[in-house]
Amino acid sequence: MAIFYPDILDQKTAPRTFSYGDKDVMLYALGVGLGQDPMNETELGFVYEKNLKVIPTAATVLASSLRGAAGPAPEMPAGHRPSQINFLMVVHGEQKVELHKPLSASGTYTAQGRTVGAYDKGEGKGAVIYNETVWTDDKGEKVATLTGSTFARGDGGFGGPSEGAPEPHTVPTRAPDLSVDFTTREDQALLYRLNGDRNPLHSDPDVAKRAGFPRPILHGLCTYGITCRAVLQAITDFDPDQILSHQARFSAPVFPGDTITVDLWKDGKNISFEARVKERGATVIKNGLTVLR
Numbered sequence: 001m002a003i004f005y006p007d008i009l010d011q012k013t014a015p016r017t018f019s020y021g022d023k024d025v026m027l028y029a030l031g032v033g034l035g036q037d038p039m040n041e042t043e044l045g046f047v048y049e050k051n052l053k054v055i056p057t058a059a060t061v062l063a064s065s066l067r068g069a070a071g072p073a074p075e076m077p078a079g080h081r082p083s084q085i086n087f088l089m090v091v092h093g094e095q096k097v098e099l100h101k102p103l104s105a106s107g108t109y110t111a112q113g114r115t116v117g118a119y120d121k122g123e124g125k126g127a128v129i130y131n132e133t134v135w136t137d138d139k140g141e142k143v144a145t146l147t148g149s150t151f152a153r154g155d156g157g158f159g160g161p162s163e164g165a166p167e168p169h170t171v172p173t174r175a176p177d178l179s180v181d182f183t184t185r186e187d188q189a190l191l192y193r194l195n196g197d198r199n200p201l202h203s204d205p206d207v208a209k210r211a212g213f214p215r216p217i218l219h220g221l222c223t224y225g226i227t228c229r230a231v232l233q234a235i236t237d238f239d240p241d242q243i244l245s246h247q248a249r250f251s252a253p254v255f256p257g258d259t260i261t262v263d264l265w266k267d268g269k270n271i272s273f274e275a276r277v278k279e280r281g282a283t284v285i286k287n288g289l290t291v292l293r
Helices: 022-031 056-060 188-195 205-210 220-234
Strands: 016-020 090-099 107-122 126-136 142-152 178-183 243-250 259-267 270-277 282-292
Touching (some): 022 056, 022 188, 188 220, 220 243, 220 270, 220 282
Antiparallel strands (some): 016 107, 090 243, 126 142, 243 282, 270 282
């Protein structure tokens, strides 16, 4: 396993087609905690097929049918060396979803990914890799762009640049304009994993202990979805079509059963946010930014 620079910047996946339906949309909403009160009609719109709404961050899981599926080797120009990181040593660093048009409750799209940045922290210090995946519809028009960073702890020292990575969004220094609390369920990770991420770190106590945790942890992307739920509830009156993009950095794990407090700052169409677990004094999401249409 090795990173070859700058060859990695020309590395991309072949276009692959995927489909999702209303069951996938509803399962995601349940996975981030919506619908716990079946009499709450504002949340019911995300978990019931009648006039179904889609949470924007569902884009992180709706192409899960492609995860782990055998596909062609990365596309590379002639003579370039394909890079491969050590996936046993990776941590999800940041995630952004940008919707070029609101997501439909079902659909068939084509996804293609590429590496857009690689930054070297040095031998033994890891690397940060930025990848981008673009969804297009049957007309070739962009539907969504997903951008994420991976901290590859075992892949430093490949000779790439150490500086120039995108700067994280800076949240305001004033007190939050409002805060919203969400109590996660003890079985939240077991439910969320049905969206496609079956990493046993989130379900197997023995695996969690070997990784240094007292028990399985919640998926970072579940916490990310909960922050989008906070914006929907507190800012857009549960209208997902108002959200153009949602981005954040992962800073600490959440355990199922934790209460997550999402702090929000509203500045026109920019909604800054951070998330914390008060019981443990831990900030679990930093540098959050939602941009409204």
